Amino acid sequence: QQQVKQSPQSLIVQKGGISIINCAYENTAFDYFPWYQQFPGKGPALLIAIRPDVSEKKEGRFTISFNKSAKQFSLHIMDSQPGDSATYFCAASLESGGSNYKLTFGKGTLLTVNP
Amino acid sequence: ETGVTQSPTHLIKTRGQQVTLRCSSQSGHNTVSWYQQALGQGPQFIFQYYREEENGRGNFPPRFSGLQFPNYSSELNVNALELDDSALYLCASLSYNEQFFGPGTRLTVL
Numbered sequence: 001q002q003q004v005k006q007s008p009q010s011l012i013v014q015k016g017g018i019s020i021i022n023c024a025y026e027n028t029a030f031d032y033f034p035w036y037q038q039f040p041g042k043g044p045a046l047l048i049a050i051r052p053d054v055s056e057k058k059e060g061r062f063t064i065s066f067n068k069s070a071k072q073f074s075l076h077i078m079d080s081q082p083g084d085s086a087t088y089f090c091a092a093s094l095e096s097g098g099s100n101y102k103l104t105f106g107k108g109t110l111l112t113v114n115p
Numbered sequence: 116e117t118g119v120t121q122s123p124t125h126l127i128k129t130r131g132q133q134v135t136l137r138c139s140s141q142s143g144h145n146t147v148s149w150y151q152q153a154l155g156q157g158p159q160f161i162f163q164y165y166r167e168e169e170n171g172r173g174n175f176p177p178r179f180s181g182l183q184f185p186n187y188s189s190e191l192n193v194n195a196l197e198l199d200d201s202a203l204y205l206c207a208s209l210s211y212n213e214q215f216f217g218p219g220t221r222l223t224v225l
Contacts, residue, residue: 006157032212041218044158049213102148103158107157
């Protein structure tokens with residue numbers, strides 16, 4: 001059972017454009033939603049995260065939009081740059097209730113930003 | 116840099132063998148998780164250790180086992196290796212409610 005569905009699988013954007021990656025989750029108990037960026041040969045790096053008490057979080061060029069009723073959240077990358085070319089993963093976890101921080105990941109989106 | 120290191124970087128084993136992968140995190144990070152990332156897939160949770168005790172396990176068989184040591188370093192052991200165990204194995208250290216991943220160990224099973 002895939003608890004976090006991510007789309008699209010791949011995305012090509014021109015430099016300066018907006019990249020949008022979407023995720024949907026099934027478990028309504030999830031209360032922590034991070035996005036990770038992964039370059040080839042590297043481990044995932046935390047990019048930005050949101051908790052369901054807010055609908056949007058912005059850090060620099062990266063914005064998470066969160067829709068609790070629709071059980072969806074998305075990553076927007078403004079002014080996309082070739083250096084943003086990487087694989088992006090959304091994830092979700094149950095943060096509350098103890099120290100179990102198991103992350104459930106989407107399958108990833110390969111972003112290519114053309115110069 | 117996340118402060119999480121893993122060794123070895125790459126490893127080649129044959130089916131049926133056993134393997135031990137190692138992870139070291141910054142002092143005070145008392146929660147470590149291990150994930151398996153197959154090629155082209157997102158990481159999948161294997162298990163988590165908190166203060167040297169297993170504290171949560173994903174859908175992996177018992178031949179996947181782990182240890183966490185008093186210095187918060189950790190090991191992932193896999194017995195009776197199968198071809199499908201070929202993957203990138205990641206450990207993640209918990210700090211200020213955020214998980215930081217190491218670079219991973221690429222395991223190839225032939």
